[in-house]
Amino acid sequence: MNSYAKDLHIYNSLTGKKEIFTPIHPAFVGMYVCGPTVYNYVHLGNCRTFISFDLVYRYLLHLGFKIRYVRNITDVGHLENDADEGEDKIAKKARLDQLEPMEIVQKYTLDFHKVLDQFNAYPPSIEPTATGHIIEQIEMIQEILKNGLAYEVNGSVYFDVNKYSESFPYGELSGRKIEDLIAGTRELDGQDEKRNPLDFALWKNASPEHIMKWTSPWGIGFPGWHLECSAMSTKYLGEQFDIHGGGMDLKFPHHECEIAQGCASTGKSPVNYWMHGNMLTLNGKKMSKSTGNTLLPSELFSGENEVLTKGFHPMVVRFFMMQAHYRSTLDFTSDALSAAEKGFEKLMEAIQDLSRVSTSTASTIDVNGLIASYYSAMNDDFNAPILVANLFETVKQINALKEGKATITQADLDGLTKNMKAFVFDVLGLTTLSESGDNSKLEGVMDLVLNLRQQARDNKDWATSDKIRDGLAAAGLVVKDGKKGTSWK
RNA sequence: GGUCUCGUGGCCGAGCGGCUAGGCACCGGUCUGCAAAACCGUCUACAGCGGUUCGAAUCCGCUCGAGACCUCCA
Numbered sequence: 001m002n003s004y005a006k007d008l009h010i011y012n013s014l015t016g017k018k019e020i021f022t023p024i025h026p027a028f029v030g031m032y033v034c035g036p037t038v039y040n041y042v043h044l045g046n047c048r049t050f051i052s053f054d055l056v057y058r059y060l061l062h063l064g065f066k067i068r069y070v071r072n073i074t075d076v077g078h079l080e081n082d083a084d085e086g087e088d089k090i091a092k093k094a095r096l097d098q099l100e101p102m103e104i105v106q107k108y109t110l111d112f113h114k115v116l117d118q119f120n121a122y123p124p125s126i127e128p129t130a131t132g133h134i135i136e137q138i139e140m141i142q143e144i145l146k147n148g149l150a151y152e153v154n155g156s157v158y159f160d161v162n163k164y165s166e167s168f169p170y171g172e173l174s175g176r177k178i179e180d181l182i183a184g185t186r187e188l189d190g191q192d193e194k195r196n197p198l199d200f201a202l203w204k205n206a207s208p209e210h211i212m213k214w215t216s217p218w219g220i221g222f223p224g225w226h227l228e229c230s231a232m233s234t235k236y237l238g239e240q241f242d243i244h245g246g247g248m249d250l251k252f253p254h255h256e257c258e259i260a261q262g263c264a265s266t267g268k269s270p271v272n273y274w275m276h277g278n279m280l281t282l283n284g285k286k287m288s289k290s291t292g293n294t295l296l297p298s299e300l301f302s303g304e305n306e307v308l309t310k311g312f313h314p315m316v317v318r319f320f321m322m323q324a325h326y327r328s329t330l331d332f333t334s335d336a337l338s339a340a341e342k343g344f345e346k347l348m349e350a351i352q353d354l355s356r357v358s359t360s361t362a363s364t365i366d367v368n369g370l371i372a373s374y375y376s377a378m379n380d381d382f383n384a385p386i387l388v389a390n391l392f393e394t395v396k397q398i399n400a401l402k403e404g405k406a407t408i409t410q411a412d413l414d415g416l417t418k419n420m421k422a423f424v425f426d427v428l429g430l431t432t433l434s435e436s437g438d439n440s441k442l443e444g445v446m447d448l449v450l451n452l453r454q455q456a457r458d459n460k461d462w463a464t465s466d467k468i469r470d471g472l473a474a475a476g477l478v479v480k481d482g483k484k485g486t487s488w489k
Numbered sequence: 490g491g492u493c494u495c496g497u498g499g500c501c502g503a504g505c506g507g508c509u510a511g512g513c514a515c516c517g518g519u520c521u522g523c524a525a526a527a528c529c530g531u532c533u534a535c536a537g538c539g540g541u542u543c544g545a546a547u548c549c550g551c552u553c554g555a556g557a558c559c560u561c562c563a
Contacts, residue, residue, distance in 0.1 A: 036563070049563035079561075089561075174558075180491060181559070225561090247563030248494095254562095277563070278494095284555070288562055323512070324502060329495080329556075336501045339513035346512085349527090385503050389511035399528060462522060469524085480526045487526090 001027055004375040005063040010243070011327060011381045013251065013274040014173055018381055023242045024272065029060055029067040030241035032233040032271075034250055035127070037074040038108035039089040042115055043294035044317075044332065045280040045287030049247045051318060051429075052277040052326035054121040056245065058427050059378050070236045071124040073112075075105040076131050076212050077225045088222070091211050101212050105129075115297045118314040120429050126236050130228035134214045137223040137231040141202045141216075143265040150264070153193040155205030155219035159260060161198040168263045170198075173274060174252035200257055202227055226257035233270065234262070244271040248278050249286075277326045282307065284331060295332065309334045312341060315430055319344040322384040322428050343392075348432055350395040351424060353402055354417045360407035365397050367412040371419045378427065387423060394420060450479070450486050 008021040023029050033053045036042055050071075060067050078089045094101040113123070130137075141157050144150040149164050150157050161170055165178055181198055201224035206213035213220050233241060239262070246255060255274065262270030279286045287294050295305055303311030320340035324330040370390065377386035394416070400406035408416070424430050449468060456464035469479050472488070480487050 034563075037561090042563085046563045052563090086561085174492085176492065176559080183491065183559095245563095248557075249562055252558060253560095279557075279563075281556080286557070286562085290561060320501085328502080331501075333501075335513085339501060341513090343512040346527095383503080385512095386510070389503070392511055396529095403528070405529095457522080460522070466523080473525090478525075481521070481524090482527065489526095 001064040002062070004379060005065065007375075007379045008063065009379060009381055010273050010275065012272075013276045014271070019273070021242075021273065023065070024240065027064070027066055029065045029243065030237035031057065031060070031067060031069050031243040031245065032229065032237055032241065033069070033071045033124070033244075034229055034246035034254070035071040035073050036108075036112055037078040037089055038105050038112060039078075039093045040108060040289060041296055041298075042108075042112050043287055043289060043296055044300060045282075045294065046247075047115060047119060047297060048280040048321055048330065049245075049277040050116055050121055051119055051321055053245045053275075054116075054119075054429055055322070055326070055384060055427070056243070056275070056382055057122060057124075058429055059382060062422065062427050068126070068237060069122075069124040070126045070128065070233060072229060072232055073105070073109055073127060073129045074225070074228065075109075075129050076101075077223045077228060079225065088210075088212060094211065105131075118297065118301070119318050120315065120431055122429075128232045128236065130223065130232075131212075133228065133232050133235065134216075134223060136235050137227045138203075138216050140227065140231045140234070140261065140265050141223075144202065144261065147264055147267075150202055151195065152218055155221060156193060156201060157203040157218055158194050158199040159202055159257070159264070160195065161200075161260070162196050164260055164264055168260065170260055171256060173256050173259055176252065176256075200224060200226060200253065202261075226254055227261060229254075230258050230261040230265070230270070233258075234266075239266045240268055240270055240272070242271075243273045243275060245275040245277065248276045251276055278329045280321075281329050281331045287332075307332075307334060309338070312337050313433055315433060316341045316344050319347075319388075319428075319430055322430075323388055325381075325383060325385055327381075344430075347388075347391060347395060347424065348430075350398045351420060352432075353398055354413070354420065357398065357401045357408065357413060359410040359413055361409065363408045363412045364406045365401070365408055365412065365416075367408070367416045370394050370397070370416065374419065374423045378423075384428065387428070391420065391424065446477070446488055450488065453479075454486065 009018045010021045011018045031053075033050070036046055053071075057067065057069050075090055076088065079086045090101050090104055094104045097104065116123075141150065144159065145152070145157065150159050161178070164170055171177055171181065178198065182196075203216060203218055203223055204221050205219055206221045210222070213222050233244070244255070244258070259269055259271070262268065281287065282293055282295055285291075285293050295307065297314070299305040300308065300317060301311050301314060303309070316337065320337055321330065323340060323343075370393065373390040373393070374387055377383045377390055380386070397406060401408055449472070453465050453468040456462075456468070472479055477488050480489070
């Protein structure tokens with residue numbers, strides 16, 4: 001374990017405070033994050049949450065925790081509205097596209113994996129699906145029924161919120177009061193199965209035309225959306241585990257219901273630290289599939305969307321996200337991305353420069369102070385923007401070394417290099433922009449061309465020199481005349 | 490309508506009682522045949538109005554504005 005691990009503070013949505021992180025089992029961490037409902041392409045807003053928790057995962061790994069990271073795939077049970085009526089999202093898409101539901105699931109799961117891979121997000125330790133855990137869900141319902149906190153009506157089972165709230169604080173996560181919730185509930189016609197509008201479905205009876213259904217003790221049906229996360233987190237992480245993450249918009253009702261289901265089945269609140277990532281906005285509004293205010297990662301990479309002036313590399317987008325705290329909303333604009341792109345390149349060049357720094361017998365740079373600043377930033381509720389700022393402070397120092405205005409010992413340089421790379425590559429999850437394809441031939445040509453240009457320059461033949469430069473520029477190759485010779489990109 | 494969050498310099502964003510991040514842009518400089526790039530420096534902001542305090546962007550109240558949740562959403 002890293003010695004900094006004991007100082008990690010996490011903002012807990014349940015208490016509204018930053019708390020020191022103490023895992024249930026020392027050195028081991030169980031973390032569950034709500035994954036996507038795979039009925040469509042993931043948009044950039046979805047990605048932000050997963051990238052935020054990728055940062056959490058990576059930093060915990062860096063600190064030396066043994067961590068089991070579970071992130072589910074919702075492939076059934078997610079209805080179009082939470083009146084517990086309406087069509088299943090997967091089934092609807094399947095009907096519209098005339099495909100099997102599992103073809104829909106497969107298509108968009110593959111897309112999801114591909115996109116997260118492009119963003120260099122680690123895959124979770126376990127990625128369970130709702131359809132693969134019907135039995136576990138049924139068992140949990142039985143447990144809740146046994147405890148008298150759910151009731152069956154016409155082949156459906158509903159969670160009894162009123163009864164539950166006699167023993168447990170329903171609404172504690174989202175800070176809501178039952179009375180307020182009821183007051184805000186609209187009357188819905190013909191849905192009198194529920195005793196209380198706040199009750200939510202654990203199991204829904206399926207009509208004959210329903211295409212995704214399973215047999216259960218209550219007849220043929222399908223599980224409610226909130227249940228899968230409870231069943232799967234319990235199965236893989238235990239009745240109580242350390243961290244549960246998800247987007248802010250899942251806080252209510254989804255996570256509130258998860259707490260209720262956990263308490264109702266085991267008597268214990270399932271999660272110690274609730275973490276919620278904030279939304280990515282576009283034009284100041286939340287990115288959302290249902291409103292169409294979205295941007296797809298593929299559009300972002302290619303630049304094929306009217307809000308973009310050009311395409312951006314996934315690593316630039318990731319870096320852009322790292323410059324904002326995960327609990328703050330982040331507004332997406334093309335200008336902001338362009339700014340991030342410049343900064344990203346600056347950071348990456350400084351890292352490359354580290355290998356070219358010459359060492360000395362003494363250091364004028366406080367290397368340990370810089371390294372400590374990386375940890376203190378991340379230990380303060382994963383404050384990546386502060387980490388980035390501290391890394392840029394380091395960049396400034398590296399430039400000073402390059403200019404000969406500062407000195408560093410070999411040991412300090414080694415330590416700095418190791419830690420800076422660890423935080424940039426392992427923790428922030430950034431990678432250098434890989435040159436596309438095989439450039440060896442181009443490099444040979446460029447060496448030759450730049451050599452000829454240098455000869456012209458040596459002869460003060462500016463006409464030839466500039467002709468080469470302009471010609472290359474027209475071909476999209478930028479020539480940079482530096483102190484130590486000419487480079488290109 | 491109810492609950493809650495937020496309003497920071499040209500832009501994006503940290504900070505959340507005193508030490509006034511960072512990136513980008515702008516401007517100035519170094520370098521350079523010129524240009525670009527790179528590097529260095531400058532720019533001192535916290536919606537408005539009151540209050541608490543020796544001291545507030547940071548705490549409290551009010552006003553205005555934006556957003557989220559309350560219905561599917563990461």
